Amino acid sequence: MFLAMRELKYAKGRYFLIGLIMVLVAWLTFIVSGLASGLSSDNASILKDMNADYFVLQADSDHKLTRSTLAIEKLDEVRKLDRAIQAEPLAQTMLSVYQNDSKKKMDIALFGVDPKGTLMPSITEGKLMSADNEVVLDSSLKEKGIQLGDTLGDKELGIEWKVVGFTKNQKFSHTPVAFMNMDHYENLMKTSFGKKTASYSSIVVTTSSLTKDSLQKSLSDVEVITKKEAVQGIPGFKEEQGSLTMMIAFLIVIAAFIQAVFFYVITLQKISQFGVLKAIGAKTSYLAVNLVGQVLLLAIVAVAISIGLTFGVSAILPESMPFELGSDVLSQYSGLLILVSIVGALLSLNRIAKVDAIEAIGRVE
Incomplete structure (x- = not known):
């Protein structure tokens, strides 16, 4: 590292520009x-944080919770398969509702669950719903002015x-x-939306004794999927994440090319110096x-500077x-960026290895 540090001190401007580009990328x-x-x-x-191993959906729902409708009898059928199975019903629909007597609507994803079941997340403020006309909301709605005790709904739909x-x-x-509450959800579907029979969107299964394939074979007219597949089935999820992942991949590839070109050009400029070093005994491995x-x-x-800026x-x-930028994402991409930097330098290493000491010294002015 002696030569490396001496050169960094000698050519501060050159390496500052290279470092700046690396920081920006x-x-x-x-x-x-x-x-x-x-x-x-x-x-x-909601699905990522859910205590679930598998989701039982309607057959041919294409892994989409929004397209699934299951008869309530399916829940008993799943629970009878194995005592170790923990199965809970889940129902969902998208609605637009009013806050109090406001004329401005807001969109919500309405989920019917068992308030005492494992699908109900922990309460950060207030209490669990105990009556049919009570709901628990995601805290992001507080930014829209909703507070405990407010009412949501649509008077036209009752x-x-x-x-x-x-x-x-x-x-x-x-x-x-x-x-x-799941019971109130089903009553709502019947009274306000004209649904004739009670049904679920999915049955959420937690089990250590049955696999996805064994569940699929034991149940008829259903589609059994993993939590990851359920997340991927959310409309637009794969397309959104795919676009962003492609952007990140291009950035990393660009970083590798930029650094490879910079260090290759610098290496070409120092061929004579490398020749002299080889002539006085420096090994290629040392360089x-x-x-x-x-x-x-x-x-x-x-990378350290860019993390601070981020x-x-x-x-x-x-x-x-x-x-969100958690430790997993940071460590993953930090390691990847450092790795492609080293890979980008391999082109320069190949050129250094081919330097002939006598030929290089002959070009020294």
Whole structure:
């Protein structure tokens, strides 16, 4: 590392510009990664945080919870398969409702669950719904002015609920979730939306004794999917995440090419110096270690600075903007950016290995 440090001190301006480009590329990568993670949570946090192994849906629902309708008898059929099975019904629909007597509507994802079951998330403020006309909302709706004791509904449809509690990070398809007692949900579907028979959207299964295939074979006219497949089935989820992932991939590839070109050009400019070093006994491995060390040092410093800048930006972003940058995402992309920096330097290593000492010295002026 002696040569690496001496060169960094000697050519501060050159390496400052290279480092600046590395910082900007890494910074943009972290920003897009945070947005991708935030949008993923905003789109599917209710399913991601749900205590579930498998979802039983209607056959041919294409892994989509929104397309599934199951007869209530299916719940007993699933529970009879094995005593170790924990199965709970889940129903959902999308609604537009009014707050109190306001004329402005807001969208909610209405979920019918058992208030005492495992599908009901923990309450962060207020209490669980105990009466039929009570709901628990995602806390993001507080930004729209909704408070405990407010009413939501639609007088034309004869709907009116009292807000008795709030929970956190419960979104479905970028829409805040409202939790309701399952029995009241079914009554609502019959009285306000003309549904003739009671049904569920899904049966959520938690089991350590049965696999997805064994569940599928034991049940008829259903589709058994994993939690990951249920998340992927949310409308627009795969397309949204695919676009952002492609952007991140291009950024990382661009970072590798930029660094490879920069260090290759610098290596070509120093061919004569490498020749002299080889002539006085420096091994190719010694020169390679110094080059890799130089790249590694620049990459680590650039990534560290970009992480600090990213957290600085996230601190001033509005709460309405979905942005999450956890330790897993940071470590994953930090390691990847440092790795592609080293890979980008391999082209220069190949050129150093081919330097002929006598030929290089002959070009020294």
